[in-house]
Amino acid sequence: MNKELNIFPEDFLWGGAVAANQLEGAWRTGGKGVSTADVATAGALGRAREYTPGVVAGRYYPSHEAIDFYRRYKGDIALLAEMGFKCFRLSIAWTRIFPDGDEAGPNEEGLRFYDEVFDECLKYGIEPVVTLSHYEMPYSLVEKYGSWRDRRLIGFYENYCRAVFTRYRNKVKYWLTFNEINAIALHPFVAAGLRFEEGENRERTVYQAAHHQFLAAAKAVKLGHEIDPDFRIGCMVLYPLSYPATCDPADVQANAERLNKNHFFSDVQVRGCYPDFMKRYFERNGIALRTSPEDDNILREGKADYLGFSYYMSLVTAAGPAEGGETAAGNMLGGMKNPYLKSSAWGWQIDPAGLRLSLNNLYDRYGVPLFVAENGLGAVDAPEKDGAINDDYRIDYLRAHIKEMKKAIALDGVRVLGYTPWGCLDLVSVSTGEMKKRYGFVYVDKRDDGTGTLERTRKKSFFWYKNVIRSNGEVL
Numbered sequence: 001m002n003k004e005l006n007i008f009p010e011d012f013l014w015g016g017a018v019a020a021n022q023l024e025g026a027w028r029t030g031g032k033g034v035s036t037a038d039v040a041t042a043g044a045l046g047r048a049r050e051y052t053p054g055v056v057a058g059r060y061y062p063s064h065e066a067i068d069f070y071r072r073y074k075g076d077i078a079l080l081a082e083m084g085f086k087c088f089r090l091s092i093a094w095t096r097i098f099p100d101g102d103e104a105g106p107n108e109e110g111l112r113f114y115d116e117v118f119d120e121c122l123k124y125g126i127e128p129v130v131t132l133s134h135y136e137m138p139y140s141l142v143e144k145y146g147s148w149r150d151r152r153l154i155g156f157y158e159n160y161c162r163a164v165f166t167r168y169r170n171k172v173k174y175w176l177t178f179n180e181i182n183a184i185a186l187h188p189f190v191a192a193g194l195r196f197e198e199g200e201n202r203e204r205t206v207y208q209a210a211h212h213q214f215l216a217a218a219k220a221v222k223l224g225h226e227i228d229p230d231f232r233i234g235c236m237v238l239y240p241l242s243y244p245a246t247c248d249p250a251d252v253q254a255n256a257e258r259l260n261k262n263h264f265f266s267d268v269q270v271r272g273c274y275p276d277f278m279k280r281y282f283e284r285n286g287i288a289l290r291t292s293p294e295d296d297n298i299l300r301e302g303k304a305d306y307l308g309f310s311y312y313m314s315l316v317t318a319a320g321p322a323e324g325g326e327t328a329a330g331n332m333l334g335g336m337k338n339p340y341l342k343s344s345a346w347g348w349q350i351d352p353a354g355l356r357l358s359l360n361n362l363y364d365r366y367g368v369p370l371f372v373a374e375n376g377l378g379a380v381d382a383p384e385k386d387g388a389i390n391d392d393y394r395i396d397y398l399r400a401h402i403k404e405m406k407k408a409i410a411l412d413g414v415r416v417l418g419y420t421p422w423g424c425l426d427l428v429s430v431s432t433g434e435m436k437k438r439y440g441f442v443y444v445d446k447r448d449d450g451t452g453t454l455e456r457t458r459k460k461s462f463f464w465y466k467n468v469i470r471s472n473g474e475v476l
């Protein structure tokens with residue numbers, strides 16, 4: 001490759017990403033409360049996940065044990081260190097710190113757990129990048145308050161942020177407020193614990209809850225900077241790059257509108273105000289949000305320092321119904337099939353060049369540093385007779401995406417802080433609850449029915465990624 005393309009900044013944060021609810025397990029240990037993820041059943045074998053009203057005896061809930069990171073974190077972090085990780089994106093389980101969400105003070109045992117996890121990272125020079133709420137919140141807040149539709153949630157989130165910002169100020173610098181905040185419009189329970197009443201205007205409730213999350217995130221940014229001006233507090237969105245189905249202006253318009261409805265979430269958090277197109281959308285659709293006079297100020301004073309996003313795939317959008325009716329699956333998205341792209345076994349359309357486009361779109365729009373907080377291939381890994389896992393398909397996927405990210409940095413001048421491929425240790429899938437859908441560099445012996453030794457094995461991609469990091473992205 002052309003020498004000039006080898007320009008990852010010296011301090012580029014190579015690493016990997018996980019979320020507490022998908023790997024920690026120990027769901028009732030150390031004073032932890034029940035979270036929204038703890039009531040999600042396994043939806044393997046083509047069934048959708050169900051979100052039961054509380055934990056129902058006799059049902060299988062994959063997060064309850066997950067991959068038992070809670071007890072095995074030392075060995076796991078040692079493996080990440082062996083790959084040379086510069087950073088590790090992980091989340092704090094809100095329910096370890098405030099088990100019910102509305103207590104007056106934090107749970108010391110929960111705080112101590114993350115002290116140990118962060119110390120372990122720092123021992124190897126791994127910078128923790130911490131998501132404050134990653135598809136997990138106290139279930140009790142759902143039951144008592146109806147979750148984020150209630151403005152009081154802002155105060156509970158603020159208390160939680162204050163507790164962890166204060167406690168970890170000497171250990172953590174990079175924070176993310178809500179994982180994939182725009183997923184609230186696609187999966188309201190997973191992203192925000194929302195359940196709907198009969199006849200309720202769902203769209204209105206979703207945007208009301210999103211408004212509260214925006215305020216909570218903005219308050220977290222302000223508070224964090226007061227506690228430590230060196231904190232870098234970002235927001236995080238699922239980036240659903242989408243192409244118009246044809247050059248018919250009607251398709252181009254439909255695609256632009258689809259993109260904008262997602263940009264809305266980063267617009268508010270990065271620019272600190274609601275975009276006009278969304279105000280008009282609310283007016284046209286009779287959506288009147290309950291707001292307070294101080295809201296505009298709160299949003300303005302709490303703009304995110306950087307923008308984290310997940311990128312797995314791209315979509316296609318048409319003004320009318322898909323011609324031929326061929327559709328594609330996606331992380332909560334779906335859409336039309338793109339004939340130029342191949343798909344993963346779960347139907348997600350693989351589009352490395354789309355990562356460069358996404359980086360450019362976001363950088364042009366906002367001009368703030370970006371963080372590729374998730375990317376990766378969910379695939380079935382079949383260990384060989386000798387136990388080796390030759391996941392060349394995963395290496396191919398990641399290599400192609402890193403090459404495109406490199407072009408965005410070197411050729412287009414996009415500022416990217418780091419790259420954390422998803423599920424660096426195999427973990428529970430969020431959309432299906434499966435273990436069979438694996439992303440990791442490290443294989444975890446656990447099956448969809450909950451059996452397995454939980455033993456960890458380095459995959460071929462482990463050694464490949466180690467070289468990528470060692471060469472700062474030169475050897476791909």
Ligand code: BGP
Nearest residue numbers: 019180331378428429430431432
């Ligand atoms: C993102 C979530 C992650 C993660 C990933 C892969 O949307 O932030 O939590 O799980 O997608 O999705 P899945 O687990 O469904 O394959």
